[in-house]
Amino acid sequence: MDSSNSRLHLNACTGHDDNRSGKREVVDEMDFFADNKEIEDDVEGDNGSPKLSRPSSSLDFSHVNTDLLLLTTTANTNDRIDPSLVGMGTSSNPEQREKCEIRVLRSELEKMSLENERLKEMLNEETNKYNNLRMHLITMMRQNQEQQQQTIHRNHRNSDQIEINRNYHADTTDDHHHRASPEGRENHGPTTDKEMLDDPNRNVDQAAAEATIKKARVSVRARCEGNMITDGCQWRKYGQKIAKGNPCPRAYYRCTMAAGCPVRKQVQRCADDKHILITTYEGTHNHPLPPAAMAMASTTSSAARMLLSGSMPSADGLMNPNLLAQTILPCSSHMATISASAPFPTVTLDLTQSPNPLQFPNIPSNQYPFPFTTNALLPQILSQAFHNQTRFSGLQMSQETDQGRQSQLNDTANALAADPNFTAALVAAISSLVANNSNNNNNNNNNNNNNMANDNASNNNGSSVNPSNNNNL
DNA sequence: CGTTTTTGACCAGCGC
């Protein structure tokens, strides 16, 4: 108990002002006893000297809060009691009150944080469930679509086969079998569709077709300072070679998101422009993919089917990829090519140039490798592309369903466009649309490298491999 | 210590 407390106690009891350190506090104390001021005046003598020896009988000390002594025990020498707090019996110090409030706020903050964490966990859980369901739905839809396409294709060809020269049909079907067997094995299977349908060895043909699909590739040319474009998958490097005609080594990666996944990709810098990275994908994933990887993953398989379809005979004649692509993406131009004349049929997306200088002003490549990233048209383009994909797919949908789907596609496109890490995969998605449409229209690929529609998409420099690979690429 | 990368060796396809 320091002297100030003793002094304060004295003041509270007597109202005597012996405070030499601050008058204001004394006044406040006096205000606290305002009700008894008259009495106190009577207690004091005319000369101001205390008259403690003559206590008034009218004094009622019951009004004096005895807590005062206790409340001031923690006050330092320079502190005085806040009269508004005196009598409350809880806190007499603003700092204490602030500390108390801070403790309360912290407690509330902790509670909110815990609640936030809990909600985050719930959100993640629901998001995972949603993604899984979405993946499952997409897979089911794709399978359904393929089954319908196959049915339509068979019916179409069966109805046409009377009009088609039988020898030609036999030759082209055989050619298809040759194409479906990249290893060059002889295939003397059935020569008509009916025979094919009835052929018990048709599974062998399907296996050959699958082999072709596996060999079909999607190549993406993009300006990228990093060693790889981000496509949402995890890759492991398993080899590197110096390819002929390019001093830059070619790196070989395989997907490691699941054991036995057949998907592989090659990454190589362009010989002419070291800033251009050429990424070639091959195969179809055999495992669930994160949303960021779905577009690219579907691209390779779709492109493979497209190219396989392009090798098939058709009474519709040769397809025009450029026209087809313009139908899919009317605002696009010359960003993609299809080539089945290469050792492996390949869809090439050239993302190193802007199709429309007015639409896509020059942006430093190190900032926005693909102008698409910052372009507001991306969601519209994607949505339109997805919509057109559905429209061309042959699926019969009511207008209401179509509208609802369009809304969902718009949301999806917006979400995709907002994620810069997703852009490379979006590019692939566009090519996937081209692939599906060509497949659905049952056209041939005439290997003329016609330009296909595609708008810019963006890229980023993320990589799932060790950055040390930069030295090699 | 497990995983990933590096890198030389090996294999298959293709052209001559």
Add this chain to the structure above:
DNA sequence: GCGCTGGTCAAAAACG
């Protein structure tokens, strides 16, 4: 058959 080339394997090294 031989050589070239692309692609893959696998042991060693590097990494975290």
